[in-house]
Amino acid sequence: MNSSKRKRSNGDGDEDEDYEEEDEANGGCLQAWERAYADDRSWESLQGDESSLLRPIDNKAMYHAQYRRRIRSSPSTFRIQKGLIPYLYIVVDLSTAASEMDFKPSRMALQKNVEAFIREFFDQNPRGQLGLVFVKDGVAQCLTELGGSPDSHIKALMGKLECSGEASLQNALELVHDYLKQVPSYGHREFLILYSAPSTRDPEDIMETIQQCKKSKIRCSVVGLSSEIFICKHLCQETGGLYSIALDESHLKELLLEHAPPPPAMAEFAIPSLIKMGFPQRAAEGVVSICSCHREPKVGGGYTCPRCKARVCELPTECCICGLTLVSSPHLARSYHHLFPVTLFSEVSPSYLSTLQLRIPKNCFGCQQSLLNPGNKPGLFVACPKCSQYFCLDCDIYIHGSLHNCPGCESLRHSKPVIDAEELKFAAAGNQISTAVSPSAAAQ
Amino acid sequence: MSPAPSVASKLYADDVSLLMVLVDTNPFFWGTAAANSSSLSFSSFLSHVLAFLNSIHLVNQLNHVVVIATGFNSCQCVYDSSETTNRISDDGLPAVYLKLLHNLEEFVNNDEKMCKNDFQTGLTSSLLSGSLSMALCYIQRVFRSGPLHPQPRILCIQGSPDGPEQYVAIMNSIFSAQRSMVPIDSCVIGAQHSAFLQQASYITGGVYLKPQHLDGLFQYLSMVLSFNDMTLILHEMQAFLFLCLAVWALTSTCSQMQTVFATDLHSRSVLQLPKPVGVDFRASCFCHKNTIDMGYICSVCLSIFCEHHKKCSTCGSVFGQPQADASKADRKRKAPGSPRHPRA
Numbered sequence: 001m002n003s004s005k006r007k008r009s010n011g012d013g014d015e016d017e018d019y020e021e022e023d024e025a026n027g028g029c030l031q032a033w034e035r036a037y038a039d040d041r042s043w044e045s046l047q048g049d050e051s052s053l054l055r056p057i058d059n060k061a062m063y064h065a066q067y068r069r070r071i072r073s074s075p076s077t078f079r080i081q082k083g084l085i086p087y088l089y090i091v092v093d094l095s096t097a098a099s100e101m102d103f104k105p106s107r108m109a110l111q112k113n114v115e116a117f118i119r120e121f122f123d124q125n126p127r128g129q130l131g132l133v134f135v136k137d138g139v140a141q142c143l144t145e146l147g148g149s150p151d152s153h154i155k156a157l158m159g160k161l162e163c164s165g166e167a168s169l170q171n172a173l174e175l176v177h178d179y180l181k182q183v184p185s186y187g188h189r190e191f192l193i194l195y196s197a198p199s200t201r202d203p204e205d206i207m208e209t210i211q212q213c214k215k216s217k218i219r220c221s222v223v224g225l226s227s228e229i230f231i232c233k234h235l236c237q238e239t240g241g242l243y244s245i246a247l248d249e250s251h252l253k254e255l256l257l258e259h260a261p262p263p264p265a266m267a268e269f270a271i272p273s274l275i276k277m278g279f280p281q282r283a284a285e286g287v288v289s290i291c292s293c294h295r296e297p298k299v300g301g302g303y304t305c306p307r308c309k310a311r312v313c314e315l316p317t318e319c320c321i322c323g324l325t326l327v328s329s330p331h332l333a334r335s336y337h338h339l340f341p342v343t344l345f346s347e348v349s350p351s352y353l354s355t356l357q358l359r360i361p362k363n364c365f366g367c368q369q370s371l372l373n374p375g376n377k378p379g380l381f382v383a384c385p386k387c388s389q390y391f392c393l394d395c396d397i398y399i400h401g402s403l404h405n406c407p408g409c410e411s412l413r414h415s416k417p418v419i420d421a422e423e424l425k426f427a428a429a430g431n432q433i434s435t436a437v438s439p440s441a442a443a444q
Numbered sequence: 445m446s447p448a449p450s451v452a453s454k455l456y457a458d459d460v461s462l463l464m465v466l467v468d469t470n471p472f473f474w475g476t477a478a479a480n481s482s483s484l485s486f487s488s489f490l491s492h493v494l495a496f497l498n499s500i501h502l503v504n505q506l507n508h509v510v511v512i513a514t515g516f517n518s519c520q521c522v523y524d525s526s527e528t529t530n531r532i533s534d535d536g537l538p539a540v541y542l543k544l545l546h547n548l549e550e551f552v553n554n555d556e557k558m559c560k561n562d563f564q565t566g567l568t569s570s571l572l573s574g575s576l577s578m579a580l581c582y583i584q585r586v587f588r589s590g591p592l593h594p595q596p597r598i599l600c601i602q603g604s605p606d607g608p609e610q611y612v613a614i615m616n617s618i619f620s621a622q623r624s625m626v627p628i629d630s631c632v633i634g635a636q637h638s639a640f641l642q643q644a645s646y647i648t649g650g651v652y653l654k655p656q657h658l659d660g661l662f663q664y665l666s667m668v669l670s671f672n673d674m675t676l677i678l679h680e681m682q683a684f685l686f687l688c689l690a691v692w693a694l695t696s697t698c699s700q701m702q703t704v705f706a707t708d709l710h711s712r713s714v715l716q717l718p719k720p721v722g723v724d725f726r727a728s729c730f731c732h733k734n735t736i737d738m739g740y741i742c743s744v745c746l747s748i749f750c751e752h753h754k755k756c757s758t759c760g761s762v763f764g765q766p767q768a769d770a771s772k773a774d775r776k777r778k779a780p781g782s783p784r785h786p787r788a
């Protein structure tokens with residue numbers, strides 16, 4: 001009966017799960033109920049404890065604890081001066097070592113990870129500019145120029161890239177140093193290389209090049225895909241960068257994404273200055289004008305430079321005619337969450353709340369999910385020190401990682417905390433992170 | 445009722461949507477609207493919204509609707525269609541209306557109690573940033589529920605004007621929605637356009653609409669289009685609209701078929717949706733809150749100023765020479781029409 005069903009062509013919507021491609025690939029006939037368990041690897045969610053008994057891994061609490069440790073160790077709680085306009089060159093190693101298969105499918109196929117990194121970089125640094133360089137056959141060549149829009153870089157990455165020859169760290173450094181010399185002084189210069197080769201083949205003294213980079217204030221970081229190499233370590237130590245080695249694909253992705261948020265700018269690096277910028281209006285549909293970037297007439301949907309009235313196609317860009325930097329306010333607003341961060345939520349122990357004779361909250365204020373574990377036992381939750389609303393652990397991670405708004409603080413015009421904010425600080429179990437802003441002052 | 449995973453894989457196809465409706469219940473806005481006899485009253489507005497919610501459920505019974513009320517002092521989730529129990533009340537209204545109306549009434553009363561000590565006159569904003577944040581947290585919870593989940597989107601029905609103090613919070617919500625690929629549709633029923641909602645819909649790829657005739661609001665909101673087969677569309681559209689018109693659109697004078705907000709995301713690619721009117725992307729300066737065309741940006745904290753300052757008021761950094769770091773092209777040309785300010 002199963003084989004006859006398989007021969008029927010895919011027509012309808014809902015009855016199609018019998019004809020999925022996995023079925024064809026498996027060859028055998030999986031019953032419908034078996035399919036729910038086909039990808040099930042439930043043995044992986046168990047681990048042994050001290051007495052050699054199996055118990056399930058509590059992923060959620062572990063993930064949350066990891067997240068809190070990371071937040072605690074990074075000094076981002078305080079409003080520090082971050083290098084908000086980074087100019088970064090990513091160097092991709094295309095030597096023969098990059099075609100090794102220890103990372104599936106090959107070390108070079110980290111293009112996907114670099115693409116994710118580029119998107120995340122522009123997300124976190126809307127004013128930043130990125131350029132791509134590749135190293136092949138002992139020479140370094142520029143793949144894309146410094147630019148502010150992710151699509152051109154991603155398109156170049158998706159092109160065919162062959163691996164051959166040896167890698168040369170010095171040539172990459174020299175090339176990037178030449179390009180980054182022209183960057184204005186308010187920009188933060190960075191160099192990131194994904195190094196797969198176990199050695200480097202350099203024409204001259206690489207130590208001199210490293211000193212040159214250090215003098216030009218270029219912060220060099222390396223993400224290694226092979227073993228630890230002394231010269232990379234030395235380079236990162238000298239210039240104040242980060243050297244990390246990826247253990248597997250997911251670790252590589254994590255390491256790469258660590259470089260996306262703006263690094264804390266060291267005081268002598270970034271000279272504050274006022275940059276003149278223009279905020280163009282978007283033209284109405286149906287307006288025909290000659291676009292200054294492509295030199296051809298275009299219909300509708302462009303932006304007009306406020307100084308010289310030239311039409312540009314996309315933002316952010318520099319006007320080709322008068323050189324004014326053009327941005328739109330959402331681009332700048334992307335960075336405002338660094339300036340006005342959300343206060344860290346404090347962990348709350350339900351036993352303390354019951355001693356205060358306060359009701360244990362039933363639902364998370366953000367997602368309305370029940371805060372009680374099955375069996376009506378209270379689970380783990382956190383509270384905002386300013387508005388004293390309770391949130392589940394997943395909302396905590398989402399709010400601080402992506403949303404940057406506390407729903408409780410935003411939903412209350414006049415925050416009147418249910419319990420005193422000072423008491424809430426003492427209620428937290430374990431180590432308490434002292435928040436930069438005093439909650440009692442904000443709550444009044 | 446949560447279906448087992450294998451059952452869910454059969455039921456959840458492309459066109460199941462999760463619709464978060466953010467309803468503006470700001471009493472200051474509705475009070476001035478009631479005083480103005482030609483505009484919509486809150487009760488007729490609610491009847492349009494309830495009919496619209498009903499139509500969403502009619503299109504696909506698995507569609508999930510959550511209503512969040514945006515008040516003046518607080519925000520609250522007033523209705524979640526996944527929690528409703530099927531119960532018919534005494535006067536024949538199905539439970540879906542009863543619970544929503546009951547919660548909404550309770551919410552409005554509580555909201556009013558909170559502003560006993562505040563006397564506001566004129567136009568005041570509601571807490572849109574709060575309800576947007578709550579909607580996004582809920583959507584994240586739906587994303588976490590498994591690989592198969594309905595397609596989420598947010599619909600803001602807003603009448604109150606924009607509050608400039610919520611700018612950063614609303615922009616944060618918009619970028620988070622953009623990253624999670626959740627479109628924000630806006631239906632503005634107030635007198636003036638909302639710049640925040642225009643930007644929200646533009647950035648997230650939603651639809652922005654300011655209806656001309658508010659008594660036809662239901663027709664602006666509703667639409668039948670969850671079938672992928674084009675021939676079915678016309679047939680079903682006719683049948684459904686006839687039904688709707690016969691039952692609800694007695695007061696409507698609008699003969700256009702405006703089909704906008706009820707469509708699920710996959711069907712939007714085949715529809716002619718209202719074109720964006722144009723989005724005002726200009727920024728406001730931090731010193732005077734004027735909208736400016738050209739300004740100066742602090743390189744450390746990105747605050748916007750309309751004139752040159754010695755020190756940044758946001759981050760306190762002292763600036764170096766103003767023109768020495770500008771790009772070469774900038775230095776070469778003198779701007780002919782740049783605004784001259786009395787103070788350097």
